[in-house]
Amino acid sequence: MTMDFEIAAIFRWVHVVAGVAWIGLLYYFNLVQVPALAAAAGDQGGPGGAGITKYVAPRALLWFRWSALVTWLAGAALLGGSFTEAFALQPAYAAIGIGAWLGTIMLFNVWGLIWPNQKKILGMVSATDEEKVRARRVAFLASRTNTMLSIPMLFFMVNGLTHKALIGL
Amino acid sequence: MKNPLDSILGTIISGIVLTIILYVFLKNFIVAGV
Numbered sequence: 552m553t554m555d556f557e558i559a560a561i562f563r564w565v566h567v568v569a570g571v572a573w574i575g576l577l578y579y580f581n582l583v584q585v586p587a588l589a590a591a592a593g594d595q596g597g598p599g600g601a602g603i604t605k606y607v608a609p610r611a612l613l614w615f616r617w618s619a620l621v622t623w624l625a626g627a628a629l630l631g632g633s634f635t636e637a638f639a640l641q642p643a644y645a646a647i648g649i650g651a652w653l654g655t656i657m658l659f660n661v662w663g664l665i666w667p668n669q670k671k672i673l674g675m676v677s678a679t680d681e682e683k684v685r686a687r688r689v690a691f692l693a694s695r696t697n698t699m700l701s702i703p704m705l706f707f708m709v710n711g712l713t714h715k716a717l718i719g720l
Numbered sequence: 721m722k723n724p725l726d727s728i729l730g731t732i733i734s735g736i737v738l739t740i741i742l743y744v745f746l747k748n749f750i751v752a753g754v
Contacts, residue, residue: 582728645750649742695725702735703742 572618650707664693
């Protein structure tokens, strides 16, 4: 099913802009913030990581989770009438369908695993020390899983809907 | 066995391996008969 070029262009534009914010913040967490907090914790007599936890992490998480949702919604809108074919991995849409599945799993990880556990870690909801230790591990592994999934997700996303370059269709 | 996701390098290598697996799956099982 075809969509007006202008409408598709707007959905694609929003999808990419929000996706840059989402994946950019995901890479920030994994490449910068997590190692920085570990270094701060090990730096005896240093300033510690409380400033990052209090002022940076909540803002980063706010933009992270909402840009994830906007990315997914704009992507779903861009698929339009081909949404079902893509998720059913019909041959003409299989490549973008794999990308869409990976993006959907990543969205679930953000809202279902990372954000609920980060609320415990950051003290936004009450949790015992034991629950915080477990929450830290779950949030970390969900974030690392998303970083891993982002690699094939971007490969399948950026090769175009019909994927002539990729699989010769 | 150590979890590869505990290191950045392990995460990136896992992502590349998964990309290759999914590409082979796509090319040989989904679009092979098209």
